[in-house]
Amino acid sequence: MSLTMFFKNKPAIIATSTICGPKESQGNLAKYIETKLLDDTFGEKTYEKAECKMLSFVIEKAVENAKLNLNEIDCLISGDLLNQIISSSFSARKLDVPYLGVYNACSTMSESLLLSAVMVDGGYVKNVACATGSHFSTAERQYRYPLELGSVRPPQAQWTVTGAGCSIVSSKGGLLPRITTATVGKVTDFGVTDANNMGAAMAPAAFRTLVNHFEDTNRNPDYYDLILTGDLGALGSRLLKKLCDDKGINIDKNHVDCGEMIYNIDEKEYQGGSGAGCSAVVFNSYVYKRLLKRKFNKVLFIATGALLSTLSTQQGETIPSIAHAVSIENGVKDD
Amino acid sequence: MSLTMFFKNKPAIIATSTICGPKESQGNLAKYIETKLLDDTFGEKTYEKAECKMLSFVIEKAVENAKLNLNEIDCLISGDLLNQIISSSFSARKLDVPYLGVYNACSTMSESLLLSAVMVDGGYVKNVACATGSHFSTAERQYRYPLELGSVRPPQAQWTVTGAGCSIVSSKGGLLPRITTATVGKVTDFGVTDANNMGAAMAPAAFRTLVNHFEDTNRNPDYYDLILTGDLGALGSRLLKKLCDDKGINIDKNHVDCGEMIYNIDEKEYQGGSGAGCSAVVFNSYVYKRLLKRKFNKVLFIATGALLSTLSTQQGETIPSIAHAVSIENGVKDD
Numbered sequence: 072m073s074l075t076m077f078f079k080n081k082p083a084i085i086a087t088s089t090i091c092g093p094k095e096s097q098g099n100l101a102k103y104i105e106t107k108l109l110d111d112t113f114g115e116k117t118y119e120k121a122e123c124k125m126l127s128f129v130i131e132k133a134v135e136n137a138k139l140n141l142n143e144i145d146c147l148i149s150g151d152l153l154n155q156i157i158s159s160s161f162s163a164r165k166l167d168v169p170y171l172g173v174y175n176a177c178s179t180m181s182e183s184l185l186l187s188a189v190m191v192d193g194g195y196v197k198n199v200a201c202a203t204g205s206h207f208s209t210a211e212r213q214y215r216y217p218l219e220l221g222s223v224r225p226p227q228a229q230w231t232v233t234g235a236g237c238s239i240v241s242s243k244g245g246l247l248p249r250i251t252t253a254t255v256g257k258v259t260d261f262g263v264t265d266a267n268n269m270g271a272a273m274a275p276a277a278f279r280t281l282v283n284h285f286e287d288t289n290r291n292p293d294y295y296d297l298i299l300t301g302d303l304g305a306l307g308s309r310l311l312k313k314l315c316d317d318k319g320i321n322i323d324k325n326h327v328d329c330g331e332m333i334y335n336i337d338e339k340e341y342q343g344g345s346g347a348g349c350s351a352v353v354f355n356s357y358v359y360k361r362l363l364k365r366k367f368n369k370v371l372f373i374a375t376g377a378l379l380s381t382l383s384t385q386q387g388e389t390i391p392s393i394a395h396a397v398s399i400e401n402g403v404k405d406d
Numbered sequence: 407m408s409l410t411m412f413f414k415n416k417p418a419i420i421a422t423s424t425i426c427g428p429k430e431s432q433g434n435l436a437k438y439i440e441t442k443l444l445d446d447t448f449g450e451k452t453y454e455k456a457e458c459k460m461l462s463f464v465i466e467k468a469v470e471n472a473k474l475n476l477n478e479i480d481c482l483i484s485g486d487l488l489n490q491i492i493s494s495s496f497s498a499r500k501l502d503v504p505y506l507g508v509y510n511a512c513s514t515m516s517e518s519l520l521l522s523a524v525m526v527d528g529g530y531v532k533n534v535a536c537a538t539g540s541h542f543s544t545a546e547r548q549y550r551y552p553l554e555l556g557s558v559r560p561p562q563a564q565w566t567v568t569g570a571g572c573s574i575v576s577s578k579g580g581l582l583p584r585i586t587t588a589t590v591g592k593v594t595d596f597g598v599t600d601a602n603n604m605g606a607a608m609a610p611a612a613f614r615t616l617v618n619h620f621e622d623t624n625r626n627p628d629y630y631d632l633i634l635t636g637d638l639g640a641l642g643s644r645l646l647k648k649l650c651d652d653k654g655i656n657i658d659k660n661h662v663d664c665g666e667m668i669y670n671i672d673e674k675e676y677q678g679g680s681g682a683g684c685s686a687v688v689f690n691s692y693v694y695k696r697l698l699k700r701k702f703n704k705v706l707f708i709a710t711g712a713l714l715s716t717l718s719t720q721q722g723e724t725i726p727s728i729a730h731a732v733s734i735e736n737g738v739k740d741d
Contacts, residue, residue, distance in 0.1 A: 072477045074504040076530040117721055142407045146590055153715065154489040156509050157723075160593060160713035164726040169409040169590035171517060172713075172728075174491050175507045182506060186521065193528030195411040213717075255481055255504035258495060378495035378507075380488065382548075386452055388492075391499040393507075 074255040075287035081251050082191035083244020084184075084399065085198075086137035087355035090129045092207070092233030095344075095352065098334045103356035104234075105132065111208065111233050119153060122206035125235040126151065127162035130202045133237035133355075137198070141166055144239075145196035148183040150174040152205050152231075152347050153213065159203070168200070176376030177273075177302050178256065179203040180236065180351040181395040184372070185253035187240040188397070192250075197242045204235025205346030214266070214381060227268040229304045229330055229345035236351030238359075246402045248362040248370075254284040256393040258378065263390050266379060270307020270330070270342055273375040276392035277303060278314040280373055284396045285320070292322045296367040299358060300394070301329025301350030301374050304342030329353035329374075350374040368401045409590040410622035416586050417526035418579020419519075419734065420533075421472035422690035425464045427542070427568030430679075430687065433669045438691035439569075440467065446543065446568050454488060457541035460570040461486065462497035465537045468572035468690075472533070476501055479574075480531035483518040485509040487540050487566075487682050488548065494537070503535070511711030512608075512637050513591065514538040515571065515686040516730040519707070520588035522575040523732070527585075532577045539570025540681030549601070549716060562603040564639045564665055564680035571686030573694075581737045583697040583705075589619040591728040593713065598725050601714060605642020605665070605677055608710040611727035612638060613649040615708055619731045620655070627657045631702040634693060635729070636664025636685030636709050639677030664688035664709075685709040703736045 089104050096107035106128070113121040113128075126149070134141055147166060149159035150173040163170035175182045183201035190196045208218055210231040216222045240250065259276040277300050285291055292298060303311060308328040315322050329350040330343035354372055361367045375394040384390075424439050431442035441463070448456040448463075461484070469476055482501060484494035485508040498505035510517045518536035525531045543553055545566040551557045575585065594614050598607040612635050620626055627633060638646060643663040650657050664685040665678035689707055696702045710729040719725075 072480070072503075074480050074531065076525075119717060119721060145407070145409050150507075150509065152490075154717060155487075155511065155713065155715035157713070157715045157718045160510075160726055160728075161718070161723070163728075164593040164595050164713075167592055168407070169592055170510075170728065171508070171521070171590060172485075172510045173507060174485065174509045175495075175505075176490065186506070189525055189528060189530055190411075193524060193530075195524055195528075196409065255506060257502055257504050258499040260499050378490065378492070378499075380490035380492045382454060382489060383492045383496070386454060388496070391495055393495075393498075393505065 073283035073287055076253050078188050078192040078251055080192045081249035082188045082240050083247045083249045084238045085241040085244050085247055086133050086239045087359045088129045088133035088136055089236045089352045089356040090125050090234060091352055095232055095234050095333060099332055100357045103360055118206050118208035122209050123158040123161045126158045126202060126204045127165045129235040129237045130166060130200050133239050137239040139198060141168060144168045144198050144200050147200045148173055148186050149202045150179040151203055152210055175393050176378055177347045178374040178376030178393050178395050179347045181372055181374035181397045184397045185395055188250040188253055191240055191242050199240045200237055201240060202237035203347040203351045205231050205348035207231045207233045210346055225267050226341050227306055229269060229342045230340040231346035232333060232344045232349040234348040234352040236355035238355055248399045249402050250397055251400045252288055252398045254280055254396040256280045256395045258391045258393050260389050260391040266384050269345055269377045270304040271310055272377050272390040273303055273392040274307045274310035276394040277311050277373050277375045280394040280396050295325055295369045295371045297370045298322055298326045299370060299372045301353060302345040303328045303375055304330035306342045362401060365401060370399045372397045372399060408618035408622055411588050413523050413527040413586055415527045416584035417523045417575050418582045418584045419573050420576040420579050420582055421468050421574045422694045423464045423468035423471055424571045424687045424691040425460050425569060426687055430567055430569050430668060434667055435692045438695055453541050453543040457544050458493040458496045461493045461537060461539045462500045464570040464572045465501060465535050468574050472574040474533060476503060479503045479533050479535050482535045483508055483521050484537045485514040486538055487545055510728050511713055512682045513709040513711030513728050513730050514682045516707055516709035516732045519732045520730055523585040523588055526575055526577050534575045535572055536575060537572035538682040538686045540566050540683035542566045542568045545681055560602050561676050562641055564677045565675035566681035567668060567679045567684040567687060569683040569687040571690035573690055583734045584737050585732055586735045587623055587733045589615055589731040591615045591730045593726045593728050595724050595726040601719050604680055604712045605639040606645055607712050607725040608638055608727040609642045609645035611729040612646050612708050612710045615729040615731050630660055630704045630706045632705045633657055633661045634705060634707045636688060637680040638663045638710055639665035641677045697736060700736060705734045707732045707734060
């Protein structure tokens, strides 16, 4: 059984904010990113503290953009890639708002959006902040090797985005983009064991959620102006298209992947961006702004996550993955 | 601002299951625990695989106890203490149900109950499995020292419970115990830096949620037959009582702590049990069975979590904590 939820009251995304490191700030989406850092330590002594500061900064900025005060935020739903999601928890400490920690790796942005939609749509809360982020240097040393080793990356690798994004989901929103449905992912594992090839591990999870979403909603790819996966990267996106083709689903016209978009893929990024911050930044900057300008009116956002840990890899496990889909559609009247 | 949600349809906890390691199975609550292991590896090659197997086992058992099939479970909400919550994610892979990963350390049981209540109460789903667990040996080596070192534990320490618990939350439930309200915690940090003294770190978070809950609901401690915190342990419970006394709140009559209950505190457990499995086991065994027998009719369950990581401690951070409260009350009629 699959789970797609329909939101009667269509919670609105009333504001967003994004922040990025120097590398991302020179990428394809540079002009859509709100805060661009010249220094990826953000003035902090450690990369972990920098990651946490980016996250709390972007939440405060999004709240400000929504013309709200922090005490009007009923709940923060947040998670990140660091062990015990410390960036999120330490941000929640700073901001002092009710907090629910979530974790589904790089699918955390769509997980938090769908949970916020449930809470707002059901009338339990008015305003929820959804946020996640990542940092290249914290991810490298936690998941891979110390940066000082200067390890050579294989060509199938992606580059963890230094960046964070936040959406404010609200019960009021007029003509602003609204969350209309959400499909909760199921963990999918095609037996990939290469922790440098996350795109291949995650593509089947994205595919499965896509199929479930279309079946549950009686929609097809044409319904959407944009099907936004992330962060599959270039290779993962090709695999997703292949899986879709095999099933007779054509997403060629309207599919893009956050990992493919964020960099001018040239140097060492190989397959593009990854990390929870990748889809958080792409969705909350470029895509949200295009929704506001009605260049897009119907977007299916499917953030994808690889649910491995260094220990699971060491113990010989394959890489299970998940993808949660959220449809965001522009309001057609001021309801 | 605090956040207390009121559930109009009062989702029911229609079944639970618990599993424990050999040590816990000889503790105070032995006769209430459903599955007692004689071997804390559960036949697996690593403790991590054992922890994961306990978690998926207890979910399947709870589903069976609810007289449901796995394909009738709309969603699994689960988290655990291992980096990247791999026990939960790998369980979700095995069970193949829609999955939302959550993490608020040892408050994960009440966090998942409150999220399931929102989803069920709002009419989005019918049946949700909420589960968490922990394992002494995985926690020791991840958070503290390799077991082989035989480190001496300080007297303020608690003992991580080897065990897991699962609740099935449902839209149907007649006279069964129901979730009526939930108060989402705020991260609270009194500056404790001793990672061996989690009770002291978490007591202020429990206190704050307690105060918010009573204010938001216009209730006082007398409303409840039982105020169940966990896992503060003996020292943390004394601190909570002191904080309550200072505020003129008397919880002497009806407060117990999961950490204080689970062991016959004698040997090396010092302040009692801890770990996400502690409150999951105590709530889903003893407390749930007493609710069924109407020995308790109104329970306030406040699982508490310390939001540290080894890295945050190494970087000189204090220990932020959180506590989520869920009220569970017996139905008075078959509504």
